[in-house]
Each structure stands twice: as structure tokens, then as C-alpha cells.
Amino acid sequence: MLVGDSGVGKTCLLVRFKDGAFLAGTFISTVGIDFRNKVLNVDGVKVKLQIWDTAGQERFRSVTHAYYRDAHALLLLYDVTNRASFDNIQAWLTEIHEYAQKDVVLMLLGNKVDSTQERVVKREDGEKLAKEYGVPFMETSAKTGLNVDLAFKAIAKELKHRSMKLPSEPKFKLHDYVKREVRGSGCCRP
Numbered sequence: 001m002l003v004g005d006s007g008v009g010k011t012c013l014l015v016r017f018k019d020g021a022f023l024a025g026t027f028i029s030t031v032g033i034d035f036r037n038k039v040l041n042v043d044g045v046k047v048k049l050q051i052w053d054t055a056g057q058e059r060f061r062s063v064t065h066a067y068y069r070d071a072h073a074l075l076l077l078y079d080v081t082n083r084a085s086f087d088n089i090q091a092w093l094t095e096i097h098e099y100a101q102k103d104v105v106l107m108l109l110g111n112k113v114d115s116t117q118e119r120v121v122k123r124e125d126g127e128k129l130a131k132e133y134g135v136p137f138m139e140t141s142a143k144t145g146l147n148v149d150l151a152f153k154a155i156a157k158e159l160k161h162r163s164m165k166l167p168s169e170p171k172f173k174l175h176d177y178v179k180r181e182v183r184g185s186g187c188c189r190p
């Protein structure tokens with residue numbers, strides 16, 4: 001499930017992942033909730049992701065609350081060009097702790113990193129906040145596609161490992177995987 005303030009790019013991130021395209025131009029806010037499916041091949045196993053795109057606007061919050069309980073994973077987004085969306089992350093985390101399952105997979109994403117001129121939230125700020133709350137973090141761009149597939153793939157890997165629980169396989173460490181892969185993508189210094 002994708003959550004975060006209105007306008008941070010949740011729908012665009014999902015469209016980029018699903019269709020490999022970017023919705024440029026007019027911003028059409030999500031009404032209530034929407035979903036799309038995508039099947040990923042994770043280490044030879046087909047993982048079907050049903051991804052719920054929620055409305056960030058306050059007036060739809062009660063609709064969103066009802067869906068938290070069934071979510072296996074949450075991608076919490078802020079917009080690096082919008083300080084308020086970053087400042088609101090703590091409120092989102094409070095909401096998540098209140099409504100989501102205790103063991104929900106959670107990842108923090110700072111989106112719109114292509115907008116370098118407009119950036120107001122430094123990568124270090126996102127990293128610091130994520131560390132404070134013990135959640136994996138990466139910066140993304142729905143516009144260029146940076147780290148979009150990686151974010152969903154990391155979630156799919158974690159969910160696959162959780163559901164299969166093969167004793168022969170070493171435990172999957174989402175944090176380590178994200179750190180290693182982000183470094184490998186060449187977007188950010190280690």
C-alpha cells in the first residue's frame with residue numbers, strides 16, 4: 001500500500017512501476033483508493049503484488065484507515081521538494097502504528113529527486129529519520145524511474161521470504177539489501 005501526503009507522487013510511482021511511464025502534466029488527485037496488480041519474478045518464484053494507491057488528502061483518511069489492517073507492506077512517501085510532506089512523516093508513522101499490523105513491512109521513500117533545483121529535503125535528512133525509526137530508506141523518481149523497480153522488488157523479496165520461510169535459505173535482510181542495491185544503482189554515495 002502506498003501512503004503519504006497528497007501530491008508526493010504515489011500514483012506516479014505506481015504507474016511508473018506498472019507501465020514504465022510517467023504521468024506528466026495535470027495533477028489528478030486520487031479519490032479514495034485504487035489498486036493495480038503486477039507479477040514479479042523473485043529468484044525464480046512468481047510473486048503477485050496487489051498494490052493499493054491511497055488518496056493523500058485528509059478528507060479520505062478514514063477510507064485509508066480501513067485498508068491498513070490488511071496490508072502486508074507499506075511504502076511511505078514524501079516529496080523532496082516539499083518540506084511539509086517530510087515533516088508529516090512522523091504523523092504518518094503514528095497512524096501506521098495505530099492501524100497497521102505490527103509486523104507490516106515498511107519502507108520510507110523520498111520521491112522527485114529528479115527536481116534537483118527545487119529540492120528542500122536533503123538525502124541525509126531522510127536517512128536520519130529512517131534510521132531513527134528503523135525503516136529502510138531510498139530516494140526515488142517516478143519521472144526518471146530511479147529506484148522505482150528496486151523499491152517494489154525489495155518489498156516483494158521480503159514478502160516472498162516471509163511467506164515461504166524456507167529453513168534452507170538464509171534469512172533475508174531487507175535493510176542490508178536496500179543499502180547494498182541503492183549503493184549499486186550509483187545514485188547515491190554509500
Ligand SMILES: Nc1nc2c(ncn2[C@@H]2O[C@H](COP(=O)(O)OP(=O)(O)OP(=O)(O)O)[C@@H](O)[C@H]2O)c(=O)[nH]1
Pocket residue numbers: 004005006007008009010011012013023024025026027028029030031054055056057111112113114115140141142143144
Ligand atoms: N518531477 C517529478 N514530479 C513528480 C514525480 N512524481 C510525481 N510527480 C508529479 O507530482 C504530482 C502529483 O503526483 P501524484 O502521483 O498524482 O501524487 P499522489 O501522491 O498520488 O497524490 P494524491 O492522489 O492526491 O494522494 C503530479 O503533477 C506528478 O506529475 C517525480 O518523481 N518527479
